[in-house]
Amino acid sequence: MENRILMQGNHAVGEGGLQGGCQAYFGYPITPQNELTQYMAKRMVEERKVFIQAESELAAINMVFGASLVGARAMTTSSSPGISLKQEGISYMVGCELPGVIVNIQRGGPGLGNIAGAQGDYFQATRGGGHGDYYLIVLAPDSVQEMYDLTREAFDLADKYRNPVIVLADGILGQMLEPVKIVKKNPMSNFSAKKDWILDGCKGRKPRMVRSLLMGEGVLEEHNLKLGKKYERMRKSEVRVETDNLEDAEVALVGYGISARICKEAMEIARQKGIKVGLVRPITLWPFPEKVIAENVDRLKAFLVIEMSLGQMVEDVRLATNGKCPVYFYGRTGGGIPEVDVIVERIEKILK
Amino acid sequence: MENRILMQGNHAVGEGGLQGGCQAYFGYPITPQNELTQYMAKRMVEERKVFIQAESELAAINMVFGASLVGARAMTTSSSPGISLKQEGISYMVGCELPGVIVNIQRGGPGLGNIAGAQGDYFQATRGGGHGDYYLIVLAPDSVQEMYDLTREAFDLADKYRNPVIVLADGILGQMLEPVKIVKKNPMSNFSAKKDWILDGCKGRKPRMVRSLLMGEGVLEEHNLKLGKKYERMRKSEVRVETDNLEDAEVALVGYGISARICKEAMEIARQKGIKVGLVRPITLWPFPEKVIAENVDRLKAFLVIEMSLGQMVEDVRLATNGKCPVYFYGRTGGGIPEVDVIVERIEKILK
Amino acid sequence: MGKIIINIEQCKGCKLCVIFCPKQLIKLSEKLNPAGYHPAEFIDNGQCNSCGLCYQMCPDVAIEVWKGEKR
Amino acid sequence: MGKIIINIEQCKGCKLCVIFCPKQLIKLSEKLNPAGYHPAEFIDNGQCNSCGLCYQMCPDVAIEVWKGEKR
Amino acid sequence: MREEIIMAGFGGQGIMFAGTLLAHAAMEEGLNVTYFPSYGAEMRGGTANCTVIISDENIGSPVVTNPSALLAMNESSLEKFSSKVKKDGLIIVNSSLLKKEIKINDVEILKIPATELAEKLGDNKVANMVILGAYINRSKVVSLERTMDSLKKVLGEGRKNLLKLNREALKKGEENR
Amino acid sequence: MREEIIMAGFGGQGIMFAGTLLAHAAMEEGLNVTYFPSYGAEMRGGTANCTVIISDENIGSPVVTNPSALLAMNESSLEKFSSKVKKDGLIIVNSSLLKKEIKINDVEILKIPATELAEKLGDNKVANMVILGAYINRSKVVSLERTMDSLKKVLGEGRKNLLKLNREALKKGEENR
Amino acid sequence: MKKIFSRPESLTAKRNIYCSGCGHGIVHRLIAEVIDELGIREKTIGVAPVGCAVFAYDYWNFDVTEAAHGRPPAVATGIKRVLPDRVVFTYQGDGDLAAIGTAETVHAANRGENITIIFVNNGVYGMTGGQMAPTTLIAQKTTTTPLGRDPKIAGYPIKISEALGQLEGSVYIERVTVNSPKNTIKAKRAIKKAFQNQIQNKGFSLVEVLSMCPIAWGVNPVEALKWIEQKMIPVFPLGVIKDKDLTAKGNL
Amino acid sequence: MKKIFSRPESLTAKRNIYCSGCGHGIVHRLIAEVIDELGIREKTIGVAPVGCAVFAYDYWNFDVTEAAHGRPPAVATGIKRVLPDRVVFTYQGDGDLAAIGTAETVHAANRGENITIIFVNNGVYGMTGGQMAPTTLIAQKTTTTPLGRDPKIAGYPIKISEALGQLEGSVYIERVTVNSPKNTIKAKRAIKKAFQNQIQNKGFSLVEVLSMCPIAWGVNPVEALKWIEQKMIPVFPLGVIKDKDLTAKGNL
Ligand SMILES: Cc1ncc(C[n+]2csc(CCOP(=O)(O)OP(=O)(O)O)c2C)c(N)n1
Numbered sequence A, B: 001m002e003n004r005i006l007m008q009g010n011h012a013v014g015e016g017g018l019q020g021g022c023q024a025y026f027g028y029p030i031t032p033q034n035e036l037t038q039y040m041a042k043r044m045v046e047e048r049k050v051f052i053q054a055e056s057e058l059a060a061i062n063m064v065f066g067a068s069l070v071g072a073r074a075m076t077t078s079s080s081p082g083i084s085l086k087q088e089g090i091s092y093m094v095g096c097e098l099p100g101v102i103v104n105i106q107r108g109g110p111g112l113g114n115i116a117g118a119q120g121d122y123f124q125a126t127r128g129g130g131h132g133d134y135y136l137i138v139l140a141p142d143s144v145q146e147m148y149d150l151t152r153e154a155f156d157l158a159d160k161y162r163n164p165v166i167v168l169a170d171g172i173l174g175q176m177l178e179p180v181k182i183v184k185k186n187p188m189s190n191f192s193a194k195k196d197w198i199l200d201g202c203k204g205r206k207p208r209m210v211r212s213l214l215m216g217e218g219v220l221e222e223h224n225l226k227l228g229k230k231y232e233r234m235r236k237s238e239v240r241v242e243t244d245n246l247e248d249a250e251v252a253l254v255g256y257g258i259s260a261r262i263c264k265e266a267m268e269i270a271r272q273k274g275i276k277v278g279l280v281r282p283i284t285l286w287p288f289p290e291k292v293i294a295e296n297v298d299r300l301k302a303f304l305v306i307e308m309s310l311g312q313m314v315e316d317v318r319l320a321t322n323g324k325c326p327v328y329f330y331g332r333t334g335g336g337i338p339e340v341d342v343i344v345e346r347i348e349k350i351l352k
Numbered sequence C, D: 001m002g003k004i005i006i007n008i009e010q011c012k013g014c015k016l017c018v019i020f021c022p023k024q025l026i027k028l029s030e031k032l033n034p035a036g037y038h039p040a041e042f043i044d045n046g047q048c049n050s051c052g053l054c055y056q057m058c059p060d061v062a063i064e065v066w067k068g069e070k071r
Numbered sequence E, F: 001m002r003e004e005i006i007m008a009g010f011g012g013q014g015i016m017f018a019g020t021l022l023a024h025a026a027m028e029e030g031l032n033v034t035y036f037p038s039y040g041a042e043m044r045g046g047t048a049n050c051t052v053i054i055s056d057e058n059i060g061s062p063v064v065t066n067p068s069a070l071l072a073m074n075e076s077s078l079e080k081f082s083s084k085v086k087k088d089g090l091i092i093v094n095s096s097l098l099k100k101e102i103k104i105n106d107v108e109i110l111k112i113p114a115t116e117l118a119e120k121l122g123d124n125k126v127a128n129m130v131i132l133g134a135y136i137n138r139s140k141v142v143s144l145e146r147t148m149d150s151l152k153k154v155l156g157e158g159r160k161n162l163l164k165l166n167r168e169a170l171k172k173g174e175e176n177r
Numbered sequence G, H: 001m002k003k004i005f006s007r008p009e010s011l012t013a014k015r016n017i018y019c020s021g022c023g024h025g026i027v028h029r030l031i032a033e034v035i036d037e038l039g040i041r042e043k044t045i046g047v048a049p050v051g052c053a054v055f056a057y058d059y060w061n062f063d064v065t066e067a068a069h070g071r072p073p074a075v076a077t078g079i080k081r082v083l084p085d086r087v088v089f090t091y092q093g094d095g096d097l098a099a100i101g102t103a104e105t106v107h108a109a110n111r112g113e114n115i116t117i118i119f120v121n122n123g124v125y126g127m128t129g130g131q132m133a134p135t136t137l138i139a140q141k142t143t144t145t146p147l148g149r150d151p152k153i154a155g156y157p158i159k160i161s162e163a164l165g166q167l168e169g170s171v172y173i174e175r176v177t178v179n180s181p182k183n184t185i186k187a188k189r190a191i192k193k194a195f196q197n198q199i200q201n202k203g204f205s206l207v208e209v210l211s212m213c214p215i216a217w218g219v220n221p222v223e224a225l226k227w228i229e230q231k232m233i234p235v236f237p238l239g240v241i242k243d244k245d246l247t248a249k250g251n252l
C-alpha cells in the first residue's frame, strides 16, 4: 500500500503522459477535462517541455501533427465536442503515419449535451470519426491507475506503429480521485532511436517529405493496403482484455471503463446470490478482444453488454459472437449511470 | 426516353436540392464536388435564394444550423476531409433537432488522400463521426438520376424527423454525366407548415429557444431516449433497398453506390455463365436494410460484400446475417474500383 | 423622494450597489439568503434621490428604483 | 557577352521572358514540346547582356543565364 | 465494510476539501477509496457536493444515488439529499444554518452546530472539519490520528499555516459526539 | 452492344467537349450512356481524358481500364493508353502530332491527320470533331445526324457561332473514312 | 410613486447563475433595455455562446438559440440571410469570439453581415474555470498560466476589435466597459447604436465590453471594477475603433 | 563562360505542374534562392499548403511537410516549438491562409511565433477550379461568383495583412508582387528579411505576394501581369505594412 498517491483521473492522464515521454502538449479547455490541461500547463513548463494552449481543438491537433513530424512525442486532450473537431487532423495523422496520443474524456452528447461522464463516442473512436479507411488503437482505462498507466503506454504504442492512439475515458474517470501507484519507466524506450522518417532539416541526408496526398494511379491504394497490414499487426498483437470468472459463468457481462467497474460490482452481488456471472472488460476497444468472446460463445448462455450509451460496443460483441450466443444490452445515455441492481435483475431475467 | 437531360452527378445533386425546396446553400470548394458548389452559386442566385461560399466547412455547417433553426430548408455539400470538419456541427444539429441536408461526395482517404471516388466514409456517416449517441438517415444514390431524386427527397426526410440527412455519394457519381429525368414535385410538402419550433421572433407567442445543452439531472438522458425513439421510427419506416434476382440466387452481392452498379454488371456476367447470383443494394445505409438480408440467410449460400474501402458496410451485413450465412468481402481502397472479373471469380470460388 | 426595492433572492451580495450609492443608502445584510449570500439592504432614510446608480451596476438586476411622493 | 539556355521540356511558353528581354532575344518556337506548349527559343545574336530579367520572370525556372567570353 | 458518504453545502464551505481529506485518510488506512466531485448544473455559485466511497472491496462507480451517510453543511443540501440516504443511514447536519425542524424516517440524524463551533475556534470556514470530525467519530471508518496526518499532507507546504486551526476543528467535531 | 471509348489529349484540345457530345448523341439515340472525365494527377495543364460508355444494357462503373476504343489526340495520350485497348479494339490517332511509328498487336489503328484537316477548315481547335467524326463513321454507334443535332444542344445559345465550324469538322472526319 | 428603473421586459424573471459581481448580468440587462427601447423584442433572434453566458436563453425574454463554441457569427449569418428583416445578434465571450471563433468572426465582419455582435471581454475563459483567454493580460495568472501569461510562450492580449476595424466590411466597432455607472450608461449607448445600425441596414457592428470576472481574477467584485480601470483599459483602450458614419463625414 | 543565374540548389530538378505563367513557380524560386543565400537549406523545414502548391515538397530540395488545408501555421507552431533552432516557414494560398485558416494565422501571429509565412495571394482558389477567394476583387468573375463578386453577398477582398499588422505579436509584414523583374527582386528582398527575422529570433514575419493566376482570371500570362498592376495593387497596395524594426527606430 506504500507509495500510493491520491490523484485525480485527469491529473493521472497528464502525469502518465509525462512519464510516457510526452515532449509537447497542445490543449484547449473543455469540461470535464480542464484539470488535465491545467495540470500540463504547470508540469510541462516545470519540465521545460512544450505546452501551448491552442486557439482551438483544431489548431491543437495540427500542432500535434507538427510536433510529431519532427520526432517529438506529442499529445492533445479534450472532451467529446472538441474531439469531433479533431477528426480531420486525426485522419491526416494516420495518412501521414504520424504517432501521437489523443485523450477523450467523454461527456454527454450529442451537441453541447452536458458535462457528465458518458460513453457515446465509442463508434467515433473505434470506427474512425474522420474520413477514409483507418483505425486507431483505442485504450479504455477503468481506474485512475489505468488513466496513468495506459496514457504512459499509449506513447509507446503510437511510436511502435506510427499511428495515433486514443485514450477513451469519460468525465467520471477524469473527475474522480483514487489512489495511484506512480510507476516510472524509461520513456522513449526503443522507438525514439528509430525515427528515421522525421523532418528535422536535411543535414547529411536527402530531403524528406511527410504527406498523405497520393495521387498517382494506385499509389494511395498501395499505401492503404500497407496501412491495412499495420492494422492487422495491431489486431494480432495489441488486444488487451481483462476477464474474470468466465470459467463457470453462465452469463458474461461486457463493459469498459466506468461501466466495467459497475459490472464488477454487479457480478459480485450476483455471485453472492449464487448466480454464475463472469466479466469481459475490453481494455483495447480497438482492436476489440473478439477472440475471448468467440471462445466463450458455446459455454455461455448469454452476454450482457453494459454501456453508457444507446448501444455501440454491443455491435462489436455481436460481431464477435456471430450469432452463436445471445447478446443483451443495458445502457444509460446522456450521462446516466447503469445501476447495479438493474444489471442483476437483467441477468436474472436472462437466466429465467 | 423523352425529357432526359445529360447531367453531371454534382449538378444533379444541386438541382435535386433546389427541387427539394432548398432555400439556403452554404458550401466551401473541394474536389470532387466543386461543380456542385459552382452550380449552386449560379442557380441559387437565379432563384433568389441564399447562397454563401463560407470561409470553411465548419462555418458552412453552422450556417446551415442557423438557417435551419429559423425554418429554412438548408444544405451543405463537401467531400471527405471537409465532412470531417462538419462533425461537431452535425452532432449539434441532431442534439437541437434541426433538419438539414449534408452531401458527401467521398474521395480517397485518409488525410488528403486523393480526388478519386471512394467509399471510406461509410462508418463516419452511419455511426456518427461526431460525438454522442446519434444516427442520421444516410442515402446512397447509385446513378445521376438518384443523385437528383434522393437529394430532393432528403429534404422531406430531414423535415419529417427534424434530423439532418446525409447523402453519401462518391467522386465518380459526382463527376460522371448520365441522362436524368427531372421530376419536379411540390417541395416544402407537408412539413413546412408544421414547423412550430422555429425561431423567427416571438411575435404573438412565447419566446422559444433552440439548444442541446441539457444539464439538469436526467434531462439529457430523457432527451436522448426521445431521440432514440425517433431513430426507432426511422428504422421502421425509412429503410430503402433494391434487390434483384434473390429468388433463386445462391450468392447475393451486396454493394451500394457505384459499387452496386459494378455488382450489377458482375451479376449479369455470372448469370450468363449460369451462376445464380442475386443483389442487395442498400439505398439507405442507415437505417440498414437488415431485414432483407436476414430473410435470405437460409436460402443463400453466401453474401459477398463489395465496397470501395477496406471493409465497412460488411460489418452491417455480418450483423444482419448474425452468423447464419457466410459473408465474404472484396474491396478496393484509396480510389481503386472493384473489378467485375474479380467479383465473378470470387463468386466462383465461394461456390466451389 | 425615492426608494429602491431589492430582490433578496436574486441579490448575490456583490456590494456594487453599495459602493456606488452616492448617499450610502445600501449595506449588506447580516443574514444569508437561500443561495448563501449576504444580500443588500436599503437604508430608507428618505434621502434616496432615485438616481438609479445602484440599478445601473447591479449584475443581478435585483434592484427596482421608485420615484415620487410616497403614497 | 552572354547567353541563355532554355530547358525546353520545362518551359510552358508563357512568354514572360519574351516580353521582358530588353534586347528582344527570346521568341516562342513553332514546335510543341511534349507537354503541348510552344517553348521559348533564344535568338543568339550576341546581344544578350546576361541581365537575367528573363530568368527573374520565368515561372518554370527554365532559363539559365551565362556571362563572359564564349569559349 | 463499505461507506458511501455524500458531503454537500454552499460553494466556499470547504466541501471538496473535506471530502478529499477523508478520502486521503481512508487511503492511508489501506482501504479502497474513491472521491467524486459534482458541481451540478450550476458551474458557479450555488451548491457543491462530493461523494466519497470507502471500502475494503473493489469500488465500482464512484457515484452513488443512495449514500449511507450524508454530511449536509446547509439547509438546501439537506433538502436535496436527505431523502436519498439509505435506510438506517446517517445524516450529520450543520444545525447552525438550519431553520426548519427535520424529521426523516429510518435514518439517524445528528445535529452539530458546526458553524458556531467553528466560529468559536476563530473561523467559521472550518465548520467542514467540525462536521467531518463528528462523522469520523461516529463511523470509525478512519481514525482521527490518520486524518490528522492526512491533513498535513493534503494541506501541503503551501497551506501549512492552516494546519493548527483545522486540526482543532476536527478534534472539536470528533469530541462533540 | 457496348462501346467503351477513352478520349485523351492535351488540355485545350477539346477532349471533354467531344466526349460530352458523343454521350449526348448516344442518349438521344435512346441508349444508356455514361461520361466520366479524368484530370489525372495533374490538375492543371498536362493531359486530360474522359471515358464514354454506350450500351443498350445497364452500365456499371463509368470508369474502364480496358476500352474498346481509344481516340488519342496526341502522342503522349497514345503512349499512355494504347496498351490498354481491348483485343480487336480500335485506336484512332491524330497523326498530325505523331512523330514515332506505332505498331500495336491485335488492335486496328486508324491515323487521321486531324490537326491538319482542322487547320484547313480554319481552326485547329476542331481537330477533336474530326477525330470524333471518324469514330462515328467507324463505329456507327450513333448517327452523324444525331450528333449534329446534339452539337447544337451542347453548344447552346451561348456558343452558337461555333456550330458551323464544328459541324464541318465532324463531317470532314466522318467522310475521311 | 413610480417605478423608474426595473427589470426590462426583455429579461425574464429567472435568477441568473453568474458569480457575484459578474459583468455578464449587467451586459444582459443593457441589451434587454436596448431591445425594449427599440421596440424589437418580437423580431429579435439572439445567438448565445458557449461560455458562462451559455444559458442566456433562460434570461432573455425573446427568441434565443445556442451555437457551438465559437460559431455564433456563422449561425447568425445563416439566420440573417434567411430572415433579413429580423434583428439578429450574437453574444460572445473572448474565448468564443477571439480564440476558437476567430475565423467566423473575421469573415462575418468581412462579408459585412448586417448583424450585431456583443463581445464580452473578461480576459479569461470563465465557464471552464478561469483559463487563459487570448485577451488575458501579460503576467496575469490563470489556471493555464499559473506563473502569469508569458508572451514568449502564450502571446499577447489580442486586440481583435482593432484587427476587425481593418476590414472593409465592418461598419462600427467600439470598446466600452461596465465598471462604473457612467461607463455602463456609455456602454448602453454603444450597444444601442450597434442595434440601430442593423435596423438601418448599415452592416456589421461590434461592441466589445470589458467585463468583470471577479472569480477568475481572484478578486472581489469591487476590486474587479478597479482591475478593469487599472489593468485592462491601458491595454484595451475604450472608445470608438471604427465608425463608417464618422469616417464618411470626415470626423474620425 | 560562367553561369550567373540558374536553378538554385534548394529547388529540385522536377518540372512543376503549374499552369503556364503561374506565379507560384517564381515564388518557389525566390524562397529557394533566399534559403541558399542564407545557407540554411539543411536546417529548414517547409510547410506546404493545400492549394495549387500542394506538391511544393516535390520542388523544394529540403525537408517539407504537408499540412491540412488552412492549418500550416498550427503545424509550423508544433514544429518550431519542438525545434526552435530550425528555420520553419509556411507557404500558403489566400484560400488556405485567409479563409479556412484564418484562426490559425491570426493566432500564430498573436503568439508571435518565430516563423516565416509566405502568403501567395492570387485572388482565387486556384487548385479547386478558380472559385472566389476572400481576396477576390469586387466584380471579379469566378466559378462561384459567375456574375462577379458582389460585396453585398460575398463581402470584400480581405486585407488580412493589414489586420495581422494590428496584432502585437507580428513583427514584420510586407506586401510584394512578382509581376515584373523589378517587383520580383523586391519580393525576394522581403522574403529574405522575413527569414532573417526568424534566424535573429525576432518573431512572426509574413510576406504577402500578389501572384498571377492567369488560368482562373481567364487571361493569358502576359495580361496577368497587367491585371496585378491595374486591378490588384489598387486594392492591395504594395509596401511594408508593419516593421517593428522601423517603428522601434521611429521611421514608420
Ligand atoms: C468545441 C468546444 N471546445 C471547448 C468547449 C469548452 N468551453 C466552454 S466555454 C469555453 C470558454 C468560455 O470562455 P469565454 O468565451 O471567454 O466566455 P466566458 O465564460 O469567459 O464568459 C470553453 C473553452 C466547448 N464547449 N466546445
Ligand SMILES: Cc1ncc(C[n+]2csc(CCOP(=O)(O)OP(=O)(O)O)c2C)c(N)n1
Binding pocket: B028, B029, B030, B031, B057, B081, B082, B085, H049, H050, H051, H052, H053, H069, H092, H093, H094, H095, H096, H097, H120, H122, H124, H125, H126, H127, H128, H133
Ligand atoms: C478541409 C478542406 N477543404 C477544402 C479543400 C479543397 N481545397 C483544396 S485547395 C483549396 C483552395 C486553394 O486555394 P488557395 O489557398 O488560394 O491556393 P491556390 O490554389 O490559389 O494557390 C481548397 C478549397 C481541402 N483539401 N480540404
Ligand code: SF4
Binding pocket: C002, C003, C004, C020, C021, C022, C023, C024, C025, C026, C047, C048, C049, C050, C051, C052, C053, C054, C055, C065
Ligand atoms: S437610487 Fe441612487 S440614491 Fe437611491 S439607493 Fe440607488 S444609488 Fe442610492
Ligand code: SF4
Binding pocket: C006, C010, C011, C012, C013, C014, C015, C016, C017, C018, C039, C040, C054, C057, C058, C059, C060, C061, C062, C063, G021
Ligand atoms: S448590486 Fe445587486 S447583487 Fe450586488 S449587492 Fe447590490 S443588489 Fe445585490
Ligand code: SF4
Binding pocket: D002, D003, D004, D020, D021, D022, D023, D024, D025, D026, D047, D048, D049, D050, D051, D052, D053, D054, D055, D065
Ligand atoms: S539575360 Fe537579359 S538580355 Fe539575355 S536573354 Fe535574358 S533578358 Fe534577354
Ligand code: SF4
Binding pocket: D006, D010, D011, D012, D013, D014, D015, D016, D017, D018, D039, D040, D057, D058, D059, D060, D061, D062, D063, H021
Ligand atoms: S518564362 Fe520560362 S516558361 Fe515562360 S516562355 Fe520563357 S522560358 Fe518558357
Ligand code: SF4
Binding pocket: E044, G017, G018, G019, G020, G021, G022, G023, G024, G052, G122, G126, G127, G212, G213, G214, G215, G216
Ligand atoms: S466565472 Fe467569471 S464570467 Fe463566469 S459567471 Fe463567474 S464571474 Fe462571470
Ligand code: SF4
Binding pocket: F044, H017, H018, H019, H020, H021, H022, H023, H024, H052, H122, H126, H127, H212, H213, H214, H215, H216
Ligand atoms: S490555377 Fe492558378 S495558381 Fe493554380 S497553377 Fe494554375 S495559374 Fe497557378
Ligand SMILES: [Mg+2]
Binding pocket: G093, G094, G095, G120, G121, G122, G123, G124, G125, G126, G133
Ligand atoms: Mg471570457
Ligand SMILES: [Mg+2]
Binding pocket: H051, H093, H094, H095, H120, H121, H122, H123, H124, H125, H126, H133
Ligand atoms: Mg489562391
